[in-house]
Amino acid sequence: MEESEAQISHLALDIGGSLIKLVYFSRNSDNSSSKNSVPVSNGNEGRPVLEGKLHFAKFETAKIHDCIDFIQSKQLCLTGCQHHGSSADEKCIIKATGGGAYKFTDLFKEKLGICLGKEDEMDCLVAGANFLLKSVHDEAFTYMDGQKEFAQIDHDDLYPYLLVNIGSGVSMIKVDGPGKFERVSGTNVGGGTFWGLGRLLTKCKSFDELLELSQQGNNRVIDMLVGDIYGGTDYKKIGLTSTTIASSFGKAISDNKELEDYKPEDISRSLLRMISNNIGQISYLNALRFGLKRIFFAGFFIRGHAYTMDTIAVAVHFWSKGEAKAMFLRHEGFLGALGAFMSYEKHGFDNLMVHQLLQQSPTDPSDGGDKTHGPANSELNDNPSINCSVYLS
């Protein structure tokens, strides 16, 4: 089905420091007028249901005009009001979260004539996480030693958990129930640090290029290991092996080498390891404070990257002595945008109520699923869309 034939509705935005994330729903054209019965017993029996897809896209915040063009080309700017029976005078409201919802209010009004309906960032992250964990099949997984394993989430035993969202910066949120949460910590060493420092240290032109480079790198060229200090031996008494990193980038102090003498691959890997490990450690220490055994890591820093996930998982495993578990989410980058999307219902904005979404045919994230269309320069990852049904109220 061509997307242009689909009826698009419910755009929601998450405008962060580095990236803008979009979520929108497209109704399948072939059943746009059909009203199937609801197959599950959840109190919605008999209500009309629409089949369709949730789509995901992202743009760099620095290239916000690409995002605006994309929204205009798809007429997504009409989605906030088209079902509302609004006249041209009436306000067209698009749900948005993240700091950019405040920063770019005037720009969206001017360029697209839409109002950004601001939703709190933490509210949205939690709503997005809860939705994914409860409603999307095979969403959460563990990753260790190159092995990915989907986690069976018992819906009755989901809470409490620690949600770690790694965007430009990092937020750590203790989630106790739907809408019940507290931001307990965070760190300013996050994805923006990896990309910012990485840009300065290498000639990489994009985050993904930097991430790609790290796969060929060897962090031991730059990191000072315990063995480097102890002359090749372990420091057994406190459980540090000779290959434990004593000091990230510590080898760069004693060399006569300049920046140009190091391979960008090695720099990228060392940086990625330093930051991933640090986030894993701080996350664990916060999980420990509240006795949380499960930590879900999300945010666009991760990008399903094996080494990142492995480092985070190993850090949590190491520091917790196996007591706590790191888990990852397939739609890791879109929690905030999904949460903003969910908020349409909360405010009863529309006669198309997104009451519950059921994934019907999960696609393997590695094959990308249904590709989001967008301009070639928007550096979209292959973000799997979610097949779903929505109920008409």
Added chain:
Amino acid sequence: MEESEAQISHLALDIGGSLIKLVYFSRNSDNSSSKNSVPVSNGNEGRPVLEGKLHFAKFETAKIHDCIDFIQSKQLCLTGCQHHGSSADEKCIIKATGGGAYKFTDLFKEKLGICLGKEDEMDCLVAGANFLLKSVHDEAFTYMDGQKEFAQIDHDDLYPYLLVNIGSGVSMIKVDGPGKFERVSGTNVGGGTFWGLGRLLTKCKSFDELLELSQQGNNRVIDMLVGDIYGGTDYKKIGLTSTTIASSFGKAISDNKELEDYKPEDISRSLLRMISNNIGQISYLNALRFGLKRIFFAGFFIRGHAYTMDTIAVAVHFWSKGEAKAMFLRHEGFLGALGAFMSYEKHGFDNLMVHQLLQQSPTDPSDGGDKTHGPANSELNDNPSINCSVYLS
């Protein structure tokens, strides 16, 4: 008094990944034969006492030959055996700790004919800290908003505390009593990371130059602040002001600037703040685990640098909501070396037993006290020597 006139004894070494720290005792020549009575009631009344000074020096580990020359020029290599009545054939043992005590065993044997008597690194750090906190007047201080305040340490209420030693890497040790401790955590983001990354990002030729630069820098040029994301406003709901750093180095992602376009001053400051804040946060989270209210920060990363101490103190204050307190030590860099020095007594190596040391005239660390003599290129800081008395056994 010329140091050459003094009788030097008891050299001890701490050979880390970046720096070698030396401690040695010189007896004042004018009282070398006097045997004063002991002025305090501590069980040592009537025992002979010597007046003298503890001296401190440091060298870069990469320039270990400078250190060896220094030891040779001062004949410090004889101090482990001169009171031992050893013949030339007998082993001359110098106490040493840190990984380099293992790595450079053969080098010291070959160049100086001495054996390094290896002492455990954590044992030494704790022994050094306990000695400084108990026996040296005005050793510990708090630092906040540019105000230094000496802490009155109640000797009966010293334990437990968290000791955070920031060398190339960072060790966090819960200290429960003399010789009673556990290394509970650490991080590989430490002084080696600051200097290693700093060297790669700036043209600085020394750690001190990099530190000096940071004083003129402005981290907001490179760090992404909450206000940068939120369009100048706070994110009040979770207590983040517009000037809170959301992402260290995060501004470097969206600029078209290259490394050369940034001032080394700004890079240095951002780096120093990132690392100091991170260490402060992880330290606090570990203090919290064990209900420790006092955290002593030591190690040669700090160097009495105002911005470093301020950042660490603010981090501890912020994350603990004022519950925990960061404290610093005047002889911050020499805990391990002092601990190794103390270990002579433990092993009964010598007839000059270092039973207790009393500081008599503390010097202001800002004026450097009695400067350690050393080769011009050894980049010695002004490490205040400690006037002290030792008891003859």
